[in-house]
Amino acid sequence: MQTIPDVNCGNQEQEPADLDRVVGPTSSPATKFRILGPIPCGQSQTAYRARDAAGRMVVLQKIRPTRDAASATEVLEGELDRYRTVEHVNLVSLYETQREDDALLISTEFVDGANLQGHLNRGQRFSVPKAVRIMLSIAEAVGTLHEAGLIHRAIRPATIMLTPYGRAKLQLPQFAVPASDDESWTGLATDVQSMEYMAPEHLESRAAADEKSDIYSLGATLCALITGAAPFAATDHADSLERKLHRRFTDPAALIPGLSAEIAILIRRSLDPDPQLRPSSVAAFVDGLQTALEGLGGYTLLEEIGSGNSAVLYRARSPQGQVVALKVLRDEASADERRLTRFYQEAKLALHIDHPQVIRVLEVGEEHGKHFIAMEHVEGENLARWTMRHQRLSEASALRIIEQIAEAVSHLHRQGIVHRDVNPANILIDRQGRAVLSDLGLSKRTDFDLGLTAVGTGLGTAVFAAPELFFDAKNAQANADIYGLGATLYSMLTGRRPFSTATLREMLLAKRRGSYSDPHDVCPSLTWQTTLLIRKAMRPVPARRPADDDFLKYVRICREACRIASRPAVRTHVLPHDTPSVWHVAFQSAEGTSCRTTATTEQVRRLVASGKLGLQTQVATREDGPYLPLHRIPGLCCPQGDFGEEGSKASAPFLATVLKRIPLPWKSLRRRSGAARPPQGSSPSGSKHTIERSYAAVVTVALVVVFGSLLSLV
Numbered sequence: 001m002q003t004i005p006d007v008n009c010g011n012q013e014q015e016p017a018d019l020d021r022v023v024g025p026t027s028s029p030a031t032k033f034r035i036l037g038p039i040p041c042g043q044s045q046t047a048y049r050a051r052d053a054a055g056r057m058v059v060l061q062k063i064r065p066t067r068d069a070a071s072a073t074e075v076l077e078g079e080l081d082r083y084r085t086v087e088h089v090n091l092v093s094l095y096e097t098q099r100e101d102d103a104l105l106i107s108t109e110f111v112d113g114a115n116l117q118g119h120l121n122r123g124q125r126f127s128v129p130k131a132v133r134i135m136l137s138i139a140e141a142v143g144t145l146h147e148a149g150l151i152h153r154a155i156r157p158a159t160i161m162l163t164p165y166g167r168a169k170l171q172l173p174q175f176a177v178p179a180s181d182d183e184s185w186t187g188l189a190t191d192v193q194s195m196e197y198m199a200p201e202h203l204e205s206r207a208a209a210d211e212k213s214d215i216y217s218l219g220a221t222l223c224a225l226i227t228g229a230a231p232f233a234a235t236d237h238a239d240s241l242e243r244k245l246h247r248r249f250t251d252p253a254a255l256i257p258g259l260s261a262e263i264a265i266l267i268r269r270s271l272d273p274d275p276q277l278r279p280s281s282v283a284a285f286v287d288g289l290q291t292a293l294e295g296l297g298g299y300t301l302l303e304e305i306g307s308g309n310s311a312v313l314y315r316a317r318s319p320q321g322q323v324v325a326l327k328v329l330r331d332e333a334s335a336d337e338r339r340l341t342r343f344y345q346e347a348k349l350a351l352h353i354d355h356p357q358v359i360r361v362l363e364v365g366e367e368h369g370k371h372f373i374a375m376e377h378v379e380g381e382n383l384a385r386w387t388m389r390h391q392r393l394s395e396a397s398a399l400r401i402i403e404q405i406a407e408a409v410s411h412l413h414r415q416g417i418v419h420r421d422v423n424p425a426n427i428l429i430d431r432q433g434r435a436v437l438s439d440l441g442l443s444k445r446t447d448f449d450l451g452l453t454a455v456g457t458g459l460g461t462a463v464f465a466a467p468e469l470f471f472d473a474k475n476a477q478a479n480a481d482i483y484g485l486g487a488t489l490y491s492m493l494t495g496r497r498p499f500s501t502a503t504l505r506e507m508l509l510a511k512r513r514g515s516y517s518d519p520h521d522v523c524p525s526l527t528w529q530t531t532l533l534i535r536k537a538m539r540p541v542p543a544r545r546p547a548d549d550d551f552l553k554y555v556r557i558c559r560e561a562c563r564i565a566s567r568p569a570v571r572t573h574v575l576p577h578d579t580p581s582v583w584h585v586a587f588q589s590a591e592g593t594s595c596r597t598t599a600t601t602e603q604v605r606r607l608v609a610s611g612k613l614g615l616q617t618q619v620a621t622r623e624d625g626p627y628l629p630l631h632r633i634p635g636l637c638c639p640q641g642d643f644g645e646e647g648s649k650a651s652a653p654f655l656a657t658v659l660k661r662i663p664l665p666w667k668s669l670r671r672r673s674g675a676a677r678p679p680q681g682s683s684p685s686g687s688k689h690t691i692e693r694s695y696a697a698v699v700t701v702a703l704v705v706v707f708g709s710l711l712s713l714v
Contacts, residue, residue: 058109088144423463
């Protein structure tokens with residue numbers, strides 16, 4: 001009687017097979033198999049090609065447990081019986097199991113072909129589409145095993161056969177692995193090549209392998225097929241474990257130009273040493289492969305350009321050839337019904353938003369279980385990265401950007417949308433300097449989980465969030481976005497975040513108190529107008545913050561003040577002798593209405609210096625005109641003496657515009673003092689003292705109004 005040598009199947013020490021005892025056209029009476037020859041299948045394993053009683057070509061293997069033979073054999077028989085019930089076209093079929101003493105003789109399907117390791121040994125790497133198709137079929141087969149409660153534990157190129165017709169077949173799993181940790185890999189004759197594809201937790205303990213370990217092996221095998229080599233080229237067990245724990249492998253995207261972003265990300269996630277960070281299941285791994293093979297909703301993924309807790313952002317190409325940004329919801333976010341519902345509610349609403357400063361949403365959909373949003377792609381970078389490179393922005397640049405974003409936020413509010421997450425990371429700057437608001441909270445939970453004891457975690461967006469968002473985000477009003485605008489402006493101008501606390505609890509308390517470093521203390525060159533704008537926007541009480549229109553109005557006033565402050569020093573121009581002493585002044589009030597008054601030359605100069613009159617003001621020598629721009633009259637827009645940087649900063653009080661709302665009684669004061677308008681070209685000396693008394697009264701009134709306004713605002 002011919003004897004079939006024992007073949008290791010994952011749970012016993014291996015012994016080299018004695019081929020001389022089995023070679024030849026003899027038969028085993030016990031099993032009625034005709035042995036045709038050996039099939040090398042590992043470092044020291046041997047299986048045998050044979051024919052069964054029906055003339056079917058099969059592979060024979062003998063499995064002999066080495067630990068507690070009676071119980072281990074029963075476990076082995078139970079797993080084999082379960083495997084026999086699993087049917088999948090990409091799994092090698094198990095035909096028959098027979099017990100011989102304390103061993104099991106099994107016959108399996110014979111696959112006419114070569115394993116994938118042979119292709120790699122010959123330097124033949126696979127094209128990306130072919131490798132993806134192979135691994136897609138193998139992953140589906142592994143998923144069927146997992147549904148039956150079986151773990152494969154041995155997925156690698158050497159255990160995947162490829163038929164001449166291109167069908168991939170996964171060989172039998174490792175069976176009857178001990179359930180305790182007392183049997184490690186130390187001292188076993190497992191080859192290093194096999195260990196290259198094992199998960200680190202599997203290397204640390206043979207009993208620790210689970211579904212996530214098979215996902216790791218699937219990712220490692222996919223990487224090997226695409227790049228032509230195993231991702232971790234180790235010399236021994238310890239070296240292999242160390243490399244895997246520290247992720248010391250070359251990113252496949254660096255080796256294969258043009259590699260799909262989805263494939264590169266799938267490999268990186270699958271090879272994460274932390275099992276919890278790998279794809280949640282084999283089904284999720286399969287979805288990733290299908291997306292890479294077929295695209296998502298007709299979009300071809302080009303590269304990853306950003307990621308967050310809820311979604312991954314890709315640069316993609318639409319079916320029409322347009323480059324777009326594709327935001328794909330993560331599996332864990334898709335599994336949360338509340339987050340998924342909100343995703344679609346706000347996404348559909350965003351489809352109707354049309355504003356040049358808001359990212360356009362093109363399409364919302366789902367395919368292969370993946371939920372996605374196709375959006376306008378902006379060539380540039382977000383404001384957070386831009387400021388990281390430039391430290392801080394000039395006041396003029398920051399105000400220009402915040403004005404654009406404030407216009408976008410105001411448009412959203414008119415559409416009934418509260419952004420809730422205005423911060424530098426969600427502001428994109430394109431190559432032309434246009435600022436665009438992105439991420440309309442489409443995949444964001446509105447009920448914050450505080451985690452108050454966590455140190456240094458979750459503070460990125462929270463720094464710019466209004467304090468009320470931490471307690472009742474669902475009912476947040478438009479003024480929550482005003483707070484975000486103010487905090488973003490603070491960050492742009494100072495180069496730092498307004499709050500730098502160690503914990504979320506401390507930061508929240510600071511927000512409620514409004515205790516942060518004053519922007520003027522951090523950056524003394526700021527105008528007072530901009531400083532007070534930030535203070536108003538970041539008030540802890542929502543009702544005390546400016547409304548949308550007021551905020552925009554204040555931003556434009558700040559931009560005007562910034563332009564005046566940045567003008568170079570100008571020497572006083574001497575007016576001609578025939579210049580009239582009283583001017584007719586036309587200007588626009590804060591409410592946008594046209595106003596007219598009269599003032600002396602000195603009064604006009606002082607009003608310009610105080611910020612009450614801007615350079616758009618027009619003046620005339622006669623009431624019926626003609627009116628000329630103020631800056632066209634030499635010397636009229638400058639007070640006596642130098643009007644340099646210090647003079648410009650004298651216009652600092654933020655609400656100089658309050659003076660525009662108060663009609664100054666130039667005419668009435670002059671009439672009460674008995675001053676008559678001198679004829680054009682006459683000498684003003686006759687009414688000199690009268691005009692000076694009128695001017696003193698007006699200045700007194702103006703000072704009282706200015707100081708009263710500042711006290712009420714601060």
